[in-house]
Amino acid sequence: MKPNTVLSFLTIVTATLFSPVASEPSLLLEKRAVWAPAVLYPHSGTVWNIGDQHSVVWDTSTAPSYISNPTGTIMLQRDSTAVNITLASGFSILDGRTEVNVPSVLPGATYYIVLVGTSGNRSPDFTIDDA
Numbered sequence: 001m002k003p004n005t006v007l008s009f010l011t012i013v014t015a016t017l018f019s020p021v022a023s024e025p026s027l028l029l030e031k032r033a034v035w036a037p038a039v040l041y042p043h044s045g046t047v048w049n050i051g052d053q054h055s056v057v058w059d060t061s062t063a064p065s066y067i068s069n070p071t072g073t074i075m076l077q078r079d080s081t082a083v084n085i086t087l088a089s090g091f092s093i094l095d096g097r098t099e100v101n102v103p104s105v106l107p108g109a110t111y112y113i114v115l116v117g118t119s120g121n122r123s124p125d126f127t128i129d130d131a
């Protein structure tokens with residue numbers, strides 16, 4: 001190789017090493033940090049009665065291989081109100097489901113679940129009725 005050829009070869013190698021493709025691992029880490037599993041149950045049309053026990057179910061099929069904080073919390077909230085009740089905590093976000101008891105709240109059709117782990121995600125609105 002002539003010196004000029006060697007130089008342009010090195011330029012290409014260097015450009016490849018520091019191109020956006022080479023920095024993909026940090027993009028993956030960012031993706032992992034905001035993993036928000038979709039809540040599968042309760043869903044739109046679900047009706048829970050006060051005092052009943054139900055499993056909250058979420059999708060773990062998209063889970064990254066590494067999660068910095070896999071501990072989950074399940075909050076019950078209601079649109080346009082200050083309702084924010086912890087239904088479960090201390091479970092692994094990789095479990096995919098956890099049992100909760102339906103607390104004594106005002107009946108209504110605008111309740112939703114927020115699953116907080118590495119990130120947070122909310123279910124569609126569902127109904128809580130009197131038993």
Ligand SMILES: *[C@@H]1O[C@H](CO)[C@@H](O)[C@H](O)[C@H]1NC(C)=O
Binds near residue numbers: 075084
């Ligand atoms: C609900 O309560 C949790 C834990 O007490 C808190 O971290 C969160 O910010 C609250 N969310 C809202 C919307 O008030």
